[in-house]
Amino acid sequence: MPKEIHIDPKTFKVRSALNAPPIPIHAYDENIEAERARYGDEGLLQILRDMMIIREFETILASLKAKGAYCGIEFNYKGPAHLSIGQEAAAVGAAASLEPHDHIFGSHRSHGEFIAKGLSAIRKLPDDAMRLIMESHERGALLRTVETSLQGPKGIETAENFLLLGLLAEIFMRSTGFNRGMGGSMHAFFPPFGTYPNNAIVGASAGIATGAALRKKLAGASGITVANAGDGSTGCGPVWEAMNFAAMAQFDTLWADAFKGGLPVLFFFNNNFYAMGGQTIGETMGWDRLSRIGLAVNQQAIHAETVDGTNPLAVADAVARKRELLVQGRGPALLDVECYRSSGHSTTDINSYRTKDEMQAWEQHDPIILFSNRLQEAGIVTAGQVAELREQTTDRMRSITAIAVDPALTPPVDIHADPTLIGKLMFSNTNIELPSQEVSLLKPVDAVSRVRQDAKKSRYGFAEDGAKLSPMRAITLRDALFETVLHHMTHDDSLVAYGEECREWGGAFGVYRGLAEILPHDRLFNSPISEAAIVATAVGFALEGGRALVELMYGDFLGRAGDEVFNQMAKWQSMSGGQLKVPVVLRCSIGSKYGAQHSQDWTALCAHIPGLKVVYPATPYDAKGLLASALSGNDPVVFFESQRLYDTVEQFRNEGVPTGYYQLPIGEPDCKRAGEDVTILTVGPSLYSALAAAEELESTFGISAEVIDARSLVPFNYEPVLASIRKTGRIVLVSEASERGSFLMTLAANITRFGYETLHAAPRVIGSPNWIVPGAEMESTYFPQKDDILDVITSELFPGQRSNRRSIRDWDDRELARLGL
Amino acid sequence: MDTPILMPNLGNEIDEAQIDEWFKTEGDMVTEGEQIVLITTPKVTMEIEAPATGILKKILVPADELAAVGTTLGIIET
Numbered sequence: 001m002p003k004e005i006h007i008d009p010k011t012f013k014v015r016s017a018l019n020a021p022p023i024p025i026h027a028y029d030e031n032i033e034a035e036r037a038r039y040g041d042e043g044l045l046q047i048l049r050d051m052m053i054i055r056e057f058e059t060i061l062a063s064l065k066a067k068g069a070y071c072g073i074e075f076n077y078k079g080p081a082h083l084s085i086g087q088e089a090a091a092v093g094a095a096a097s098l099e100p101h102d103h104i105f106g107s108h109r110s111h112g113e114f115i116a117k118g119l120s121a122i123r124k125l126p127d128d129a130m131r132l133i134m135e136s137h138e139r140g141a142l143l144r145t146v147e148t149s150l151q152g153p154k155g156i157e158t159a160e161n162f163l164l165l166g167l168l169a170e171i172f173m174r175s176t177g178f179n180r181g182m183g184g185s186m187h188a189f190f191p192p193f194g195t196y197p198n199n200a201i202v203g204a205s206a207g208i209a210t211g212a213a214l215r216k217k218l219a220g221a222s223g224i225t226v227a228n229a230g231d232g233s234t235g236c237g238p239v240w241e242a243m244n245f246a247a248m249a250q251f252d253t254l255w256a257d258a259f260k261g262g263l264p265v266l267f268f269f270n271n272n273f274y275a276m277g278g279q280t281i282g283e284t285m286g287w288d289r290l291s292r293i294g295l296a297v298n299q300q301a302i303h304a305e306t307v308d309g310t311n312p313l314a315v316a317d318a319v320a321r322k323r324e325l326l327v328q329g330r331g332p333a334l335l336d337v338e339c340y341r342s343s344g345h346s347t348t349d350i351n352s353y354r355t356k357d358e359m360q361a362w363e364q365h366d367p368i369i370l371f372s373n374r375l376q377e378a379g380i381v382t383a384g385q386v387a388e389l390r391e392q393t394t395d396r397m398r399s400i401t402a403i404a405v406d407p408a409l410t411p412p413v414d415i416h417a418d419p420t421l422i423g424k425l426m427f428s429n430t431n432i433e434l435p436s437q438e439v440s441l442l443k444p445v446d447a448v449s450r451v452r453q454d455a456k457k458s459r460y461g462f463a464e465d466g467a468k469l470s471p472m473r474a475i476t477l478r479d480a481l482f483e484t485v486l487h488h489m490t491h492d493d494s495l496v497a498y499g500e501e502c503r504e505w506g507g508a509f510g511v512y513r514g515l516a517e518i519l520p521h522d523r524l525f526n527s528p529i530s531e532a533a534i535v536a537t538a539v540g541f542a543l544e545g546g547r548a549l550v551e552l553m554y555g556d557f558l559g560r561a562g563d564e565v566f567n568q569m570a571k572w573q574s575m576s577g578g579q580l581k582v583p584v585v586l587r588c589s590i591g592s593k594y595g596a597q598h599s600q601d602w603t604a605l606c607a608h609i610p611g612l613k614v615v616y617p618a619t620p621y622d623a624k625g626l627l628a629s630a631l632s633g634n635d636p637v638v639f640f641e642s643q644r645l646y647d648t649v650e651q652f653r654n655e656g657v658p659t660g661y662y663q664l665p666i667g668e669p670d671c672k673r674a675g676e677d678v679t680i681l682t683v684g685p686s687l688y689s690a691l692a693a694a695e696e697l698e699s700t701f702g703i704s705a706e707v708i709d710a711r712s713l714v715p716f717n718y719e720p721v722l723a724s725i726r727k728t729g730r731i732v733l734v735s736e737a738s739e740r741g742s743f744l745m746t747l748a749a750n751i752t753r754f755g756y757e758t759l760h761a762a763p764r765v766i767g768s769p770n771w772i773v774p775g776a777e778m779e780s781t782y783f784p785q786k787d788d789i790l791d792v793i794t795s796e797l798f799p800g801q802r803s804n805r806r807s808i809r810d811w812d813d814r815e816l817a818r819l820g821l
Numbered sequence: 822m823d824t825p826i827l828m829p830n831l832g833n834e835i836d837e838a839q840i841d842e843w844f845k846t847e848g849d850m851v852t853e854g855e856q857i858v859l860i861t862t863p864k865v866t867m868e869i870e871a872p873a874t875g876i877l878k879k880i881l882v883p884a885d886e887l888a889a890v891g892t893t894l895g896i897i898e899t
Contacts, residue, residue, distance in 0.1 A: 449841055453861060456885075471863040472837050472887050478863060510864035647834060647863050 004254060021299075023291045025306040028314035032378045035313050039096075041380045047096060047312050048375060049389055050119050051088040051368050054112040056390075056397045057164065058083045058343070061111075061171065061185075065347035071398040075405040079171065080185050084112040086342035089367030090270050093315025094226070094337075095120035097323060098194070101223035103212055103544070105205035106198035108186040109270070109341075111167070113228050114195050118163040121193040122156060133192040134162050142166050142176045145410065149403050161400065166190065168404040174412055180577030181413040182425060187575050196225075196543060197572055197580075201563050202275075203233030206242035206267060207536025208568060213246065213265035213331070214537060215544035218496065218522055224264040224326040225540075231290055231336075232275020238563065240296075241533035243267060246332035247298045248528065255521045261329025266322050267302070269334070270309065272341040277353040290336035302334045309339030310367045340365065425574040426611050427635045427715075428581055432492070432547075434632060434661075439493040441518040445486065450514030454479050459656025461620075461649025471647035475657045478646040480620035481511050484627040485549065487661045489519060495631070496541065498527045499534055499551035499587075508553045509589055509646055531557045535564035538584045542636075543572060547583040549631060555588035555602050555640060569636045570611030581634040585627070590684070590736070592644040592779065596772035599779075601684065601737040606638045607713040607746070613666055614713040616640040618687040620650045620657045622711050625664030632663065642685040667715035671724070675706035678793055679724040681747065683710045683735035686784055690734050693789035701794060701801055713743050721747075722755045729760040730797045736783045739767035761797055769809075770821045781808055824873040825893040828882075831862050837889045838862045845877045851897060858894060875899035 035044065061081040063070040084091070087109075095116035098104070106113045122130060134143040146161045147154075170177025170188040177183070178190040186200035196212065199205045209227035216223060233239045246263040271280070271290050278284040287293055294304025303325055308314040315337055322333040340362040344351055351359070375381045403409045415421055438445075445451055458474040471478075488495055497515075499507065503526045506513030515524055527534050531552050538548035552558060558565055565586065573582050591599040606614045613635055617623040623641070630637040650657050652672055672687060673694055680690040687709045694705035706724050710716070725731050731751060733744040748763040766784045774782055787806040794801040831838060841859040845851055856868040857877070878898040882888045 449861070449866070453839060453841075470837055470887075472839055476863055506865070513864070513866065 020295050021301050023289070023294060023301060023304050023306065025289065025291070026308050026314070027305060028308065028311070028317045030311070030313065032374065036378070036380070044375060044380055045389075046123075047092055048368070048371055048381070048386070049393070050092045050095075050116055051312065051371065052390060052393045053119070053164070054088045054091060054115050055085060055368060056393045057115060057168070058085050058111055060168070060397055060401050062343060062347060070401050071394065073398065073401050073405060075401075077172065079173065080108075081347050082109040082186065082345065083343040083347075084109050084270070084341060086362070086366060087270055087272060087309065087339040088112055088116075089312040089371065090309040090315055090337045090339050091116035093309075093312035094268060094319045096312065096316040097319040098226070099223055100124050100194050101221070102226065102323070103191075103194050103196045103209075103223065104226040104228055105196045105209040105212065105540070106189075106228040107202065107205060107230055107233070107270075108198070108200045109230065110198040110228060111171075111185070111188075114167060114188060114190075114198065115163065117195050118167075118190065118193040119160060122159040122163060127155070130159050134159065137166070137178070137190075137192075138176055138180070142169070145176065145403060149409055150399055161396075163190075163193070164397075164400050165403060165410070168400060169410045172404055172410065174404070174410045175414070176410055179575060179579070182422070182577045183575050189576070191579070197575070199568075201567055203229050203236035203239040204536065204563060204568060205229060206233065206239040207245070207533050207564065208540035208543065210242045210246045210263060210265050210332075210533065211537030211540025211542075211548070212544035213263040213540075214496075215541045215546040216264055217259060219494075219545065221544075222327070224266060224323055224331070225544075226266045226268050228268050228270065230275065231269055231271040231273065231280040232278070232284075234269065234280070234285060234287070234290060234293055235275065238532035238536060239267075241528070241530035242536065243297050243302065243332065243334070244528055245530060245533040245537055247302055249298075250521060250525060259522045262298075262331040264326035264329070265332045266319070266326060267332060267334045268319075269336050271336050271338045273338075274341065274345070274353070276345045279353070291334065294334045297334075300330075302332050303330075304334040304336065306336040306338060309337035310365045310370055312367065312371060339367070342366065422574065425578045427613065428573060428578065430581075430634045431629075431632045432634065434488065434491045436491070438490050441490060442520060443518055445490060445518060448514040448517050450482070451486070454482075459650065459659065460654065461651045461656075468651075469649055471649060474649040475620055476646060477617075477620045477623045477641070477648045478509065478511050480624035480657050481627055481641070482513070482515075484624050484631065484661070485512065486515065488549070488628070488631045489515065489523060492547065492631075493523070494545070495547045495549060496523055497549040498525045500527055500529055500553050502526055502551065507551060509643060511587075511641075511646070531560035532564050535561040535569055535584075535586060538586070539564065539568045539572065539582060542582045542584050543580055547631075549585045549587070551587035551589075553589065554598050555590045556597055556600055558588065558602055558605065565606070565612070565638065566609045570609045573635070574611055582636045583634045584636045585630045585639055586637070587639045587641060589641045589643050592642070593776040595775045599773040601640075601735065601768070603640055603683065603713055603735075604737050604741055604743040607743045611636065612714060613637040614640070615666055615711065616642075616684045616713065617711055618642070618645060618648075618682070618684055618709055619652055619672075620648065621653045622664060622670065622709070624657055625662050626666060626711065628661060628663040629666050633666070637666070640684065644685050667712045668717050669708050669710050669712075669720045671706065671720065672709050673705065673707040675704040675728065677704045677728055678706070678730040678732065678797055679721065679728045680705050680707045680789065681710060681721055681731060681733045682707065683713065683737070683744065686734040686736055689784055689786050690789055692786040693793070696786065696790060697793060701798070701803070703793065703798060703801075705793070710747075716747070718750065718754055721751060722758075725751065725755045726758045729758055731759070731763045732766060732789065732792055732797070733763060734766045734784050734789060737767050738770050739765055740770045742767045764792055764796060766792055770816070822899050823878065824875065824897045824899055826857065826869065826872060826895040826897065828860070828888045828890050828892045828894055829869065830890050832864075835862050835864075835890065837887050839887050840882050840884050840894065841866065842884050843880055843895075847877055847880055849877050851875065851877050869894075871897060873897050873899045
């Protein structure tokens, strides 16, 4: 694939200056008569009413936290309450200009956005669609409670009560809540109304909303996505990564006409001037007005504007204009919506970081008072009607609260009845059927030179005379991965693949080499060096209905995507109460020869976090089949690959690696060598050291070793291993991860417990020492070698052998532990 | 004088690579630095440049064949 963008030195040597577009501040020109014509008086009243509903809803929580009661209803609410009192105009104004199929992703302070978007969607959705949504949630349980326990007119009011009770029940983490009680205050959402995950990690929605926007673009879906975040999130790297990802030039320069233009995502910053207690303007950030950051992203300054967030009409106007740009393919866009949080960050906040004077000055700008005065001045409503509206809202909230706190009407999640209830939500264990039809490609698969080359290779790694074949002559683990990726990419057009260097380079290690010849940019593209955005966008892409295959060039870069892997990719399935699926496969190669920051096995980190399937194959046959299972499953998978094994040919399966497509189940260890005296359980490339050790144990010591390749860490079926130790009575576990906290320690502890009666000796873990991975020439002193395994088995498990130690690992593990090693 | 076109050393663990395509045929003029043959290793596809200016006198390893590192792939007569 030829390079398409020429970097001409002449262009870059010309003296010039960069120009930037002006950033509008308060561009909205209020004209109440025009707004009356636009919304109607009823519509304007609706806006006031929605703000009051949000205010009173949050007052419930404030009151429960402060006094243990609201309007005489006592309840000990134990969860968090990050309130947005004072910021209601931002939420309601935005929602007024959004459609039900526009999807908002929020923050830990998103009750207001949730309610505003929900109320807006309820008014815009057809009645029958609304009814179906309510009847589908928890098989109608919440709807029945609303209909039987809340008096009042039916229709829209029922739907509104459904929204408010569903949210309050979720905040109380009750079973009828929108996330079945698995989300709570900071994570409540309800996709049918276009409210997608609210995120307790500051700024985390930026990348997820960006990925969802990518999916909308590729699926040809209408609508936009909105990343709601606070001003404090502009200090978070992943937010910048997301804005850049959404604005990548390649959408215009390289992508096909149908997909041109930046992503339809609106970065909506609820700028309340405080990042919890630190002040963004003047203290913790460099910008003077938040919208200035748009200048750093692209030539259009991502259409950034500062908006008066105390005026819902100003916000609605800005969102409507930005939305128009986004649907035209001119995204992304940014709004700096200045508003003031009059409540504390949380209910324990004593406002030590701001003055009374400042708070009093902003009281005059309370959005509800301002808007109510505006409507009264225009003769749309009277002071008496406003008071009446307020009273009605309080009455309604009192009724809803009474139902939400009543365990008979809003039942708690009954963990006692099903102790593994939450566990069952971690994985869906479902998968898709791959269509047999090929998707349209730039050219036929057979025209790819790699495909033709691989077709000539032997499927098995040994020649007839027993000689091992070179990686140019037999299918390697790299080729095996390629074959599965090729099959999925050419049969599933909901699957997109990206990462650093994925296209022309074929991935840094050539796994994708050749794919760029047949796949257009909208299926396979180079991402920026933005590990956080790579994973977060993949999660958003999946939440929006797509499937993503992304890679971090080295497993060591997981740290750069820590939140995205450990909090986002891992948790949204369960935090949605099982309603969402996250079909993301994250490939991570584990390096070799590159020293401390490019060679560490971090599988244990991923295995430790609930919600991730973790796979680490060591043979071409296993790699091909396990990647196929990962790509067809609907659960998030971290798929580790060893760079040392990419050129490995198939050495175990005489029939070789099948040419056709097949799947191998994730979670099943596989016996690679049968034996009688000792079991060696390996993870990743340690398989080959173990096999070498097994051969020598047999020939030199007459010890017969059975070698089992774990292949997966999560899930893990212990049975094949326990069956093996029932025979051998001894087990050594080997991997290249540092021993402290290694997943092998978990396996060893459980094997001890499950197989205690059959063991002649305690399971012995051999990993890498608890220091940095050294350079290439020292690696054999670090990663477990054949001799390290032999030493342990002959000296510790079979001391009668009296063999001389061969390896350098003649150290005292207890003394090293005492030294922190 | 004959100048050999050699299969370069392509990394620590790569012993051989495949000739994908000769961009020139025997008898063609070639210029030093000009891309003359496309090869593939297990990991990458890359072009090899002509080591001298002259006539491509002989192609010793044709397309689709494997050659070990250091093999003479062809000869340029200068």
